[in-house]
Every structure is written in C-alpha cells, then in structure tokens.
Amino acid sequence: MTDSLTNGTDKMTGPALGAGGGTAAHGSSPAQLARTAAEAVRALNHATMDPDGGYGYAGDVYDVLGDLCDVADYLSQAVTQAARWLTQADAAGRLSDVDDRSARGTLLTAAEAASMLASAARYAAVAGSDLATAQCAVGRLATDDSAPFPYLPADTAGAR
Secondary structure, three states: OHHHHHHOOOOOOOOOHHHHOOOOOOOOOHHHHHHHHHHHHHHHHHHHOOOOOOOOOHHHHHHHHHHHHHHHHHHHHHHHHHHHHHHHHHHHOOOOOOOOOOOOHHHHHHHHHHHHHHHHHHHHHHHHHHHHHHHHHOOOOOOOOOOOOOOHHHHHHOOO
C-alpha cells in the first residue's frame, strides 16, 4: 500500500519494502519506471494515431514492432519478478491484508495476486512472440511512395 505521491512511503509501515527502500539501481523506484514505460507507450499511441503521420514506411512499423516485442518480453519478466516478491514477502510474514488481518486472508490475497501475475506474464510472452512473427512478416514489405495514402476504397473516398 505504497502512496506514489510520497516517493515510496508505505502508509502502514514507513519506507516501502524492497532493496534500497524501493529504489532501483538507476535511482528510480519500480513504480516510477513502470509509469515512465506506460507514458512512453501512450506517447507512441498518440504519435501513430493519424494514418497520415507517425509511420512513413513499412520499415518504421518493422522497427516499432521489434521494440514492442522487447517491451512485451520485459513486461513478462517484470510481472514475474513482482509475483516472486509478493510470494517471498508473504512467506516471510511481511504482508498483511488491510481488510482481514488473519494469516489466511493475506495468504489468499498474495496467492491470488501471484497467480494473476503469472497469467499476465504468460500473455505478455505470447504477445512478444506474436509481435516477433508480425515483425518478420512486415520485414518482407516495401513501401511505394507513389501510391496515395491513406488508401480509401472508391465508394468511401468522399466520406472522409
């Protein structure tokens, strides 16, 4: 129950649990790094929203897919590590359920979270594999600058 507005201060016990008070070797907390990653993906979404902007060539899509493949792989690792931390912290008695102070309530909460994180890690790994496959397909494409873009079928050309 860490409040991100207080730089890693845990509302119940003081400094956030984790090595270095929750601060990674790069000087940023895991929460700050995750927020930066989310903001980067959101910026990518905005940059590629308009078909007339963002991507100019198939090679641009190829490059982005390669990086998104890495993101999916890194996400799989990050959620696996979060699940491991929760499992170990719970086993060490460092977690308590704010609604049910009994050990059983905490065990179920941590186990449920770890199970969902394991599922998320599997989905992220599948996404990474699918992105890699898509990147291979895009790698065989070339962009024809003489073709009008964005392409609109003849019957909808005036509807834009």
